[in-house]
Amino acid sequence: MTRRVISSGTGSDGSATTPENQTSHGRTIQSRKHSDAGKQVQPKGRSVAGGAGRASSSGKKTQENTVESGNKGSVSRSRSGDFVDARNLAGEDFVSKTLEETIGTLGVVTRPKVVDFSARLKERRKANARVVAMRACVSAAVIVVAGALVWLFFFSSVFRLESGNISVVGANEWVSESQVLDIAGQQAGKSILLVSNNDVEKKIKEIPGVTSAQSKKKLPDSLEVTIKAQKPAAMLKTGEDSMTAVDSKGRILNSVSGASVEGIPVIEVKDVETSLSNRSIKEALKILSSLPESMRNSITKVTAETQDSITTEINGGDRVIVWGDSSGLKLKKAVVDKIINDPNVIGDKHNVDVSAPLRPIIK
Secondary structure, X not given: OOOOOOOOOEOOOOOEOOHHHHHHHHHHHHHHHHHHHHHHXXXXXXXXXXXXXXXXXXXXXXXXXXXXXXXXXXOOOOOOOOOOOHHHOOOOOHHHHHHHHOEOOOOOEOOOOOOOHHHHHHHXXXXXXXXXXXXXXXXXXXXXXXXXHHHHHHOOOOOEOOHHHEEXXXXXXXXXXXXXXXXXXXXXXXXXXXXXXHHHHHHHHOOOOEEEEEEEEEOOOEEEEEEEEOOOOEEEEOOOOOEEEEOOOOOEOOOOOOOOOOOOOEEEOOOHHHHHOOHHHHHHHHHHHHOOHHHHHHEEEEEEOOOOOEEEEEOOOOEEEEEEOOOOHHHHHHHHHHHHOOHHHHOOOOEEEOOOOOOOEEO
């Protein structure tokens, strides 16, 4: 069996051995073993010599790498298993590295500034104070503007409605303009924006003879009222010169002195107030108000003895029409129109009774 001798300490002559002596001694042993063992020992001898040679070579390369790294100022990476002396490693300059990383594309240094938090806090407080002050100023300005607009639109004289700025359209001799102005004038002194058109129209429609009313505002301070006033449905005659105009609902009209009664049917009564509560007069007013204007203008007399015997005379008695009551007026008017306007039907007769419109009687 071949023995492997690793010399350390002293040699055979008592002197200290060095790696070179060990190598030389190893070679002597290898030579002797080669002479005794022949070719079988030679590979192992070569392995020892090769290992020593590689160790020596590695040691030299590591030393050269370390020296070279020290000269160049950079870290060299040795192979795994090689000895590295940490004292010879170069340190990394993190400040220079940071500066290099914070250089922009144009060469401008973009490294972060050192923040003074106390100064930043003061700046933020000042900014918040400015924001609060600006908001307060804006709120005050809004309040002032809103107050000025409220005063302008609702309390100033610019939009105030005056009585002289109210106009009336459509009045006649039976519905006087002064009646309408009295009602619309109740809105005077208010802002035109506060005037209620509905209230004005509702009150004006309550005037006898007014069938429709429309109120229209005209900025900044005018009001126009347009009405449709009808003629009286009839005149209630109580004496030679005493006549009272009434509408279809039996309401007395406030007529203007000297108003013309031409074309208005006349009903002779004993008392105005009493007759207006009588059923026969109410039925007569409904019939008269529904007649066309051409027929109304030709009526010279109206008789209303009972509610079922309303009679009208046309052209001084040339035609006498018995209407009965106010029911079925549409059919009754159609029958009357057909009879009196057709000479072949009326002939020389003068009296037409349509109280039963499906069976009219001609006398």
